[in-house]
Amino acid sequence: MLDMLLDILSWILLLGGALFLLTGAIGVLRFPDFYSRLHAVSVCDTLGAGMVLLGLMLQGGLTLVTVKLMLIFYFMVFSGPTAVHALAEAAQVSGLDPVEDDPEDG
Amino acid sequence: MQYLVDIVLLGLLMITGFAIVRMRSLLAVTMLTSIYSLFSALLFVVLDAVDVALTEAAIGAGISTILLLATVALTTEYEKVPGHRSLLPLLVVTLTGAALIYGTLDMPHYGDPNAPVHRHVAPEYIEDTPEEVGVPNVVTSVLASYRGYDTLGEVTVIFTAGVGVLALLGVHLRKRTEQPHDYKMLVVLRVIAKLLFPLILLFALYVLFHGDYGPGGGFQAGVIFATGFVLYALTHGLGNAERVIPPALLGVLAAAGVLLYAAVGIEGMLLGGKFLEYNVLADDPVSGQHLGILLIETGVGITVAAVILIIYFGFVSRRPGGADAQDPS
Amino acid sequence: MSTLLGHYNYWIVIVLMMTGFYTVIARPNLVKKIIGLFIFQTSVFILFISMAKVEGGTAPIIEEGYSLYSNPLPHVLILTAIVVGLATTALGLALVVRIQEAYGTTNEDDIHIQDETD
Numbered sequence: 229m230l231d232m233l234l235d236i237l238s239w240i241l242l243l244g245g246a247l248f249l250l251t252g253a254i255g256v257l258r259f260p261d262f263y264s265r266l267h268a269v270s271v272c273d274t275l276g277a278g279m280v281l282l283g284l285m286l287q288g289g290l291t292l293v294t295v296k297l298m299l300i301f302y303f304m305v306f307s308g309p310t311a312v313h314a315l316a317e318a319a320q321v322s323g324l325d326p327v328e329d330d331p332e333d334g
Numbered sequence: 335m336q337y338l339v340d341i342v343l344l345g346l347l348m349i350t351g352f353a354i355v356r357m358r359s360l361l362a363v364t365m366l367t368s369i370y371s372l373f374s375a376l377l378f379v380v381l382d383a384v385d386v387a388l389t390e391a392a393i394g395a396g397i398s399t400i401l402l403l404a405t406v407a408l409t410t411e412y413e414k415v416p417g418h419r420s421l422l423p424l425l426v427v428t429l430t431g432a433a434l435i436y437g438t439l440d441m442p443h444y445g446d447p448n449a450p451v452h453r454h455v456a457p458e459y460i461e462d463t464p465e466e467v468g469v470p471n472v473v474t475s476v477l478a479s480y481r482g483y484d485t486l487g488e489v490t491v492i493f494t495a496g497v498g499v500l501a502l503l504g505v506h507l508r509k510r511t512e513q514p515h516d517y518k519m520l521v522v523l524r525v526i527a528k529l530l531f532p533l534i535l536l537f538a539l540y541v542l543f544h545g546d547y548g549p550g551g552g553f554q555a556g557v558i559f560a561t562g563f564v565l566y567a568l569t570h571g572l573g574n575a576e577r578v579i580p581p582a583l584l585g586v587l588a589a590a591g592v593l594l595y596a597a598v599g600i601e602g603m604l605l606g607g608k609f610l611e612y613n614v615l616a617d618d619p620v621s622g623q624h625l626g627i628l629l630i631e632t633g634v635g636i637t638v639a640a641v642i643l644i645i646y647f648g649f650v651s652r653r654p655g656g657a658d659a660q661d662p663s
Numbered sequence: 664m665s666t667l668l669g670h671y672n673y674w675i676v677i678v679l680m681m682t683g684f685y686t687v688i689a690r691p692n693l694v695k696k697i698i699g700l701f702i703f704q705t706s707v708f709i710l711f712i713s714m715a716k717v718e719g720g721t722a723p724i725i726e727e728g729y730s731l732y733s734n735p736l737p738h739v740l741i742l743t744a745i746v747v748g749l750a751t752t753a754l755g756l757a758l759v760v761r762i763q764e765a766y767g768t769t770n771e772d773d774i775h776i777q778d779e780t781d
Contacts, residue, residue: 303533310526317520337668344675347709351682351702360694367698374705382722382733383712386741393749394705405694405756409763413692414770423689431681435674443669445718447731452717456734464725472723472735473742481739488743495750502757548724553746638746645753652760 238286245279248272261327262319270312277304343377358413360406368399384549385473388541392557397642400564404649468620469546469627477551478627482610485630486595489637493592496641503648505581520569527569534562542635543628552631556638564646572651581647584640591637598629672713679706691771693762697755704748711737 252272259265281301288294350370357363371394378387442449459476467475477485542555567575599610606614612626613619683706686699715737723735759769766774 303530306526306530310523313522317523340672344672347679347706348675348682351679354698354702355682355686355690360692363695363698367701370702371705374709377709378712381712381716382720383715383738383741384722384724386708386712386738386745389742389745390705390708393745394701397749398701398752401753401756402694402698405759408760409694409769410692413690413695414772416689416691416772418772420689423685426688427681427685430684431677434677434680438670438673438677439666441670441673441714443665444672444713445716446669447717447719449714451714451737452734456736459735460723460725460732470725472725472732473738476735476739477742484739484743488746491747492750495754498754499757502754502761549722551742553742641750645757648757649760 234286238283241279241283241286245276245281245283247276248279249276252276262324263316263326266312266316266319270309274304274308277308339380340377343373343380347373347377358415360411360413361403364399364402364406367402368395371395371398385471385551385554388549388554389557392554392561396561397557397646400646401649404646408649408652408654466619467623467627469624471546471548471550473549474545474551474627474631475623478630479612479623482599482626482630485634486599486610489592489595489634492641493588493637496588496644499645499648500585503652505644505647506651506653523569527565531562531566534565535559538562538635538639542631545631546624546627552634553638555631556635557642559635559639560642560646563643567646567650572647576647576651579643581644584644584647588637588640588644591633591635591640594633594636595630598626598633602626673710676706676710676713679709682706693759693769693771694756696771697752697759700755701748701752704744708741708744711741 249272252269255268255272256265259268278301281297281304285294285297285301288297347370350366350373354363354366354370357366371390375387375391375395378384378390442451459480460472463469463472463475467479469475469479538555538559541550541558542552545551545555563575563579566578598612598615602611602614603609610626612623615622615625680703683699683701683703686702687696690696690699715734717731717733720731720733721729723732723738725732762774763769766777768774768777
């Protein structure tokens with residue numbers, strides 16, 4: 229019973245993670261400006277990857293594989309947002325300005 | 335079902351390849367090349383080649399991208415429109431492709447267990463490895479023990495490439511501890527780099543010593559080790575990086591790795607066996623094999639890490655305009 | 664039909680190889696040519712590794728309970744090839760940097776013009 233529950237939970241996490249990654253990809257294609265695209269990628273990718281890793285951890289059970297997956301999760305949490313920060317900083321230093329709303333529109 | 339993953343990955347590879355041909359901005363092409371390497375690493379995992387996937391991801395998506403970026407920074411960023419028409423190359427390429435496809439019609443089916451390539455030497459390696467070498471990873475046992483002589487040649491090739499880049503580019507030492515001009519703004523990157531740097535080096539050592547039991551080995555470990563130092567150099571400036579690991583030491587280390595490898599071979603001869611025979615290195619043959627594999631993988635890792643760092647320093651410390659150009663800062 | 668299923672891997676790899684080959688001969692920029700060589704190399708690796716795959720097998724790491732392994736010999740050869748490929752790419756790029764300093768350009772047509780007028 230507990231096995232099936234863990235299985236279903238891990239499947240929900242895996243599919244949810246895939247959905248978030250897909251949303252991030254659609255955001256990269258559809259957003260109008262570099263900074264908003266970067267924002268879509270950073271949030272959705274880290275969350276999606278984290279959920280996929282959690283789902284895999286539940287599938288792995290209490291073995292060495294789960295410990296390795298946890299280490300990968302910590303590494304992704306560190307490196308993902310840092311990479312996006314580096315990109316945003318580089319863009320700002322090069323002079324790319326964010327597209328701002330036209331103040332006359334509602 | 336697994337054919338679907340195969341087809342999707344190969345399709346993505348084709349799209350990336352076509353995009354690389356068509357794009358003219360060289361920075362975009364560099365990033366697409368990195369993505370191409372990453373897709374092929376994924377494809378290697380699907381095709382059960384886990385060691386190869388690790389190596390391709392580390393080298394193709396890691397080091398090659400950095401070298402390409404350094405080259406693009408030193409040369410032009412845009413490709414000019416080709417002057418001549420591209421009909422003749424297209425014809426040549428189509429004819430060659432057709433000839434090759436005609437040639438593959440004789441090849442065995444994909445995944446066939448009775449193909450000739452699985453018949454002669456490979457089953458012997460898989461069967462004999464547990465008794466003769468005692469190492470679960472068959473790729474490591476073949477690379478380091480059964481085909482150890484080839485690997486010696488490979489390490490020498492890498493060493494030669496390092497020497498070649500040194501001869502072509504040289505490494506210009508910075509006179510003082512130069513900060514990059516945007517040092518103050520890189521606070522987040524510097525902190526994270528300092529946090530991750532020892533972990534990356536530790537992971538490289540783990541990959542080196544765990545190569546007997548899982549995917550890994552000397553080459554991957556050397557590349558990951560060098561990547562840690564490259565991260566440090568990117569965020570803390572070249573002057574600091576050259577103080578942390580002086581390029582003169584790198585030259586010595588590169589040679590020391592090859593020397594270690596050859597010394598293990600000669601030690602085998604001195605103890606009564608043949609060149610690169612590990613059975614005589616310890617009291618019983620299997621321990622001797624373990625010891626021999628450990629030593630040569632360490633030698634390989636040292637040389638690969640040192641040479642990659644030599645190449646990196648050679649590219650990055652080159653001032654645009656040549657060896658005699660004035661220091662831009 | 665069975666030919667298609669048995670060989671599609673090889674055919675797509677040949678398309679990739681020809682893409683790399685075309686980049687080498689038809690694009691004038693030297694860095695692009697080296698990237699074309701890189702694509703060619705990587706597709707050859709995929710060809711070798713797909714020849715090594717055994718249907719129903721697993722990665723060649725000896726483990727209890729598995730009896731069918733993929734062929735480890737091409738894996739070893741391709742491991743060597745990847746590292747040697749890195750060495751040649753690095754040397755090629757170093758040469759491109761020196762060519763840029765000597766001629767001022769990395770475009771093949773401009774280099775020919777400069778050589779002919781010298």
